[in-house]
Amino acid sequence: MTPTRIALVGIGKIARDQHIPALASSEAFELAATVSRSGGIEGVENYTRVEAMLEARPDIPAVSFCTPPQVRHSGARAALEAGRHVMLEKPPGASLSEVHALECLADERGLSLFATWHSRHAAAVPAAKAWLADKQIRAVRIVWKEDVRVWHPGQQWIWEAGGLGIFDPAINAFSILTEILPVPVHVTRADLHFPVNCDTPIAGEIRMSSSGGPLVTAEVDFLHEGPPAWRQEIETDAGTLTLDKGGAVMRIDGVAPQGDGVTETGIQGEYEGLYSKFAELLAGGASEVDLRPMVLVADAFTLGKRHQAPEFIDPTLQEA
Secondary structure, eight states: OOOEEEEEEOOSHHIIIIIHHHHHTOSSEEEEEEEOTTOOOTTSEEESSHHHHHHHOTTOOEEEEOSOGGGHHHHHHHHHHTTOEEEEOSSOOSSHHHHHHHHHHHHHHTOOEEEOOGGGGSTTHHHHHHHHTTSOEEEEEEEEEOBHHHHSTTOGGGGSTTSOTTHHHHHHHHHHHHHHOSSOOEEEEEEEEEETTOSSOSEEEEEEEETTEEEEEEEEESBOOSSOEEEEEEEETTEEEEEEGGGTEEEETTBOOOOOOEETTEEOSHHHHHHHHHHHHHHHTOOBOOOHHHHHHHHHHHHEEEEEEOOOOOHHHHHO
C-alpha cells in the first residue's frame, strides 16, 4: 500500500511528543511537509504559512492540525477550500460554531474532516464501553488533575480566551465519558476558578445530570503536584468500574487491571489509533465530527459561576 502524503501544521510539544512519532510508525501516512514559524523537523520540507504549503504541494491530500485552537480555523478552512482532507487535534476549535462551519464545508466539498479525541483511543476505553453497555449507571466521579507547569510549559495560549485553561486536559475526561456512558449527560452547574491574570480557569467543579437525575461530579485542577490524576469511577448496579491513568487501566470493584499504556513520556498508542482511524475515514470517504465533549465544556462556561483565584505565574516564562 502506498502511504498517503500528509502535512503537519504546528510543530510544538504535542506534535513532537505524539504526532511525529505516530506518523513515523504509520504504514498509512508519510509525513511530507510541515508548517511552522518556529522551524520544522530535520529532513522534512517546512513552510511558514499553510497557504504557501497548499500552493506549493498539490501532491499532499491530507493535513493534520495541532496548532492552538484559537488559530486553527483559518488554516483548516484554507486546506478544505484547497481540496485537502483535514484532521484536527483536540479541542477541534476555539468555538463550536467554527467547527460546525468546517464540517459543513467538508461535506459540501466531499472531503473528510476528523475531529479527534485521543483519549478515546486509550487502551481500556473500548472494554469499559462494552462492560457499561447494559448496566444501570448510578453515579460517576471524575478526578482530572495535573500540573500545567509540567504538561504545558510556557504555553501562554492556554490562558488566553479560547485556550480553555483546565478544560484543555479535562476535555479528555469528557471525551471518554461521552464515549463510554450508555446514557447522555448535560451540565447543570459549574464553579470555575480563574486566576486574576488569566482569561481561562485553572480549576473547577462541574456537575452533570441525565434524564434520570444527578449523575456526574468532576473535580479538575491544573496546579496538582506529583503524578497526574486522570481517573473516572462509575458506580453501576453490577459494581464499580474504574478507569485510571487516562483510560489506560480498567478495574471492576478494584480487580483485574487491563493493562498499562503509560510511560514517563505520556500515554502511548493513542495517536497511532487516531491516524489509523483517519486512514479508515479517507478510505471510506467519511468524516467524524463528534462535538459532545466540547458541548459539555461550552455549557460549563455558560453555566459556570466565576471565582477569583491567585495570579498564575509560569516559571518557564520567567526563566525565558
